[in-house]
Amino acid sequence: MSAELExxxxxxVQADFDGELDTAExxxxxxxxxxxxxxxxxxxxxxxSRDATRKAERFEAPRLLRARVLKHAKPRGSRVAFSxxxxxxxxxxxxxxxxxxxxxxSLTTTDALIDRHVRALQSPEHLLDVVSTEHHVxxxxxDGQLSFSPPVKDLAVTGYPLRGGRVxxxxxxxxxxxxxxxxxxxxDLFVWPLGEQSKSVSANAExxxxxxxxxSAAMELTAVSDLNERELDDFVSRWQMER
Amino acid sequence: MNRSSESAAAxxxxxxxxxDAAYNLARxxxxxxxxxxxxxxxxxxxxxxxFSTFRGExxxxxxxxxxxxxxxxxxxxxxxxxxxxxxxxxSSLAVTDPALIDPASGPEETLSRADEERQVSxxxxxxxxxxxxxxxxxxxxxxxxxxxxxxxxxxxxTVMSRLWRARRLLAESLGELLEIES
Numbered sequence: 335m336s337a338e339l340e341x342x343x344x345x346x347v348q349a350d351f352d353g354e355l356d357t358a359e360x361x362x363x364x365x366x367x368x369x370x371x372x373x374x375x376x377x378x379x380x381x382x383s384r385d386a387t388r389k390a391e392r393f394e395a396p397r398l399l400r401a402r403v404l405k406h407a408k409p410r411g412s413r414v415a416f417s418x419x420x421x422x423x424x425x426x427x428x429x430x431x432x433x434x435x436x437x438x439x440s441l442t443t444t445d446a447l448i449d450r451h452v453r454a455l456q457s458p459e460h461l462l463d464v465v466s467t468e469h470h471v472x473x474x475x476x477d478g479q480l481s482f483s484p485p486v487k488d489l490a491v492t493g494y495p496l497r498g499g500r501v502x503x504x505x506x507x508x509x510x511x512x513x514x515x516x517x518x519x520x521x522d523l524f525v526w527p528l529g530e531q532s533k534s535v536s537a538n539a540e541x542x543x544x545x546x547x548x549x550s551a552a553m554e555l556t557a558v559s560d561l562n563e564r565e566l567d568d569f570v571s572r573w574q575m576e577r
Numbered sequence: 578m579n580r581s582s583e584s585a586a587a588x589x590x591x592x593x594x595x596x597d598a599a600y601n602l603a604r605x606x607x608x609x610x611x612x613x614x615x616x617x618x619x620x621x622x623x624x625x626x627x628f629s630t631f632r633g634e635x636x637x638x639x640x641x642x643x644x645x646x647x648x649x650x651x652x653x654x655x656x657x658x659x660x661x662x663x664x665x666x667x668s669s670l671a672v673t674d675p676a677l678i679d680p681a682s683g684p685e686e687t688l689s690r691a692d693e694e695r696q697v698s699x700x701x702x703x704x705x706x707x708x709x710x711x712x713x714x715x716x717x718x719x720x721x722x723x724x725x726x727x728x729x730x731x732x733x734x735t736v737m738s739r740l741w742r743a744r745r746l747l748a749e750s751l752g753e754l755l756e757i758e759s
Contacts, residue, residue, distance in 0.1 A: 345737045348744075352715065354722055376745075383744035386751055387716040389690075390697040395600035399614050403592055403621045449629040456632050 341372040351380045444538050444545045444556065450502050450511075451522045451543065451558040461520070462513055463500035472499050476510050484510035484525040485551060492572045494521065514569070521559040521569055528554035539563070546570045588628050591636050592621060598637060598718055599644045605713045606648040608702050616651055620644040638724040645710065645728055652706070700750045708743035715740055 341347075346363045349355050355363065367373040395403075454461040464475040473486040479501050488496055494514045502509045502524070512523040528549055538545045544566045547556040557573075559566055599620060603613035620643045631639060701709065707729075714725045725740075726733045 345741060348737065348741050349722070352722070352740075379745055379748035382748040382751065384716065386697045386747060387701065387712065389694050390701050391694055392717060393597075393601040393604040393613075395596045395617065396610075396614065399600065399617060400593075400596055403596060403618060404589060406618075406621060406625070452630050453632070456630065 339372050340376070341370050343367075343370065343373055344376045347373045347376050348380060351377065351384075444540060444547070444558075446504060447522075447524050447545065447556050447558050448541060448543045450504070450524075454500070454511075454513075454522065455520060461500065462498040465498040467496050467498075469496060472496060472512070475499065476501075480508050480510055482510075482527045482553075484512070485553060486512060487573060487576045489514060489569075489572055489576060492576070494569055494572065516559065516561050516565060516569060519559055519561045519565075521557055521561060521566070523573070524556040524558065525553050527552055537563070537567075548574075550574065584628065588625060591628075591640065592624075595637050595640050599640055601717055602641055602644050602710075602713055603648050605701070605717070606645065606706065606710060607652055612651060613648075616644060616648045619651075620647040623647060635724065637718065638720060638728055641714065641718060641720070642728040642730075697751070700747055703750075704743055704746060708739050708746065711736055711739040712743040712747070 343363065343366055346355070346359070347367055350360050350363045367377060463479075464472055466472050466475075467488075467490065469486040469488040473483070476484050476486065476499060486496070486499070490496065494516050497513045497515050497520075499513055500511045502511055507526065510525040512525065514521040514523065536547045538547070543558055543560055544563050545556055545558050546566055547554070548570070549555065557566060557570055559569075561569070596617070600613060600617050603616040603620070604610065607613045607616060620640070624640055624643050627643075701712065704712065710729060711725055714720045714728055720728065722733050722736050722740075725736045729736070731739075
């Protein structure tokens with residue numbers, strides 16, 4: 335068997351061999367193969383190769399490697415959570431203990447919010463639980479989902495139309511997420527209740543996302559987006575100005 | 578359970594389930610047990626880092642893609658130099674070392690299963706890297722053409738032709754092996 339004798343249909347013969355063709359395609363190539371010596375030969379080579387690879391070694395991960403990797407699989411941040419949840423049977427009990435040991439503050443870190451933002455962008459059905467550009471619709475929806483009432487503002491006139499919202503659960507608490515459109519970009523505005531107030535905005539940029547965190551009217555707010563800094567600052571100031 | 582520990586548990590499950598496949602691929606790509614372990618360990622660290630952005634579709638292909646990329650980074654230049662596949666002959670792959678072919682048994686005796694496994698493995702190991710990875714992903718991991726294309730970051734047409742070259746070379750080299758034996 336040499337390359338010169340190869341039929342141009344050989345890759346289709348192989349695709350059939352690998353179960354990649356639909357019924358009609360498979361039927362056609364089988365008919366061709368019946369009359370094509372080169373393809374008949376190729377099919378034999380495919381069978382021979384598969385027969386051989388079935389005999390070849392299949393390596394299994396050494397036990398030490400498995401142990402090392404699995405030990406590493408537990409993320410550093412949740413090691414505490416892990417040992418506690420292992421010790422407790424009830425999932426609810428584990429969650430309440432987590433609150434006491436103080437892991438929660440780290441769970442509403444900017445990093446965690448960026449994760450949620452990225453995840454939401456990757457699956458459109460997860461981005462919006464309520465789809466509406468009307469704050470008159472979005473606000474009552476949130477009121478039905480949450481124990482607090484997030485400020486929902488319509489910024490369409492200033493160039494940031496509301497797309498809707500969703501609820502994220504972080505640190506065992508529900509957080510409102512208002513989703514705004516900024517050109518081709520999406521801004522997630524995370525909102526949750528907080529005691530103390532301050533007007534100052536803290537800025538952060540990680541992993542290609544800009545974030546702005548501030549508090550207003552007993553709420554803590556964090557805007558996460560891949561918008562550039564200047565535009566995100568503009569969004570925040572317009573949000574703060576809007577009553 | 579809280580989301581973060583839920584996600585850690587999900588990652589653990591994923592790793593536990595696909596670790597053998599990850600190691601098998603790393604082993605076939607590096608052809609070295611120690612290096613393969615390094616590759617898997619590094620790949621898992623990388624996978625953990627990106628796990629939060631992983632949406633849950635086709636975990637196996639996702640993980641193997643990371644393993645493959647890490648392996649390519651660790652494999653030395655020698656193996657990565659592209660061999661011109663057209664000029665590559667089956668005899669360059671065939672195991673001609675008599676010690677390998679006929680370790681203990683007499684010529685009349687049929688090859689034991691272990692010998693056969695060793696010979697086939699040696700032939701696969703000698704395939705050029707870019708052919709070998711396609712073959713392993715298809716025959717060991719049973720990935721579809723589309724999944725292989727994703728793992729090696731190449732068009733499906735490339736996957737198909739590399740796979741065919743790998744199999745043809747393997748069949749030919751095993752054919753020559755039989756000739757040497759008889």
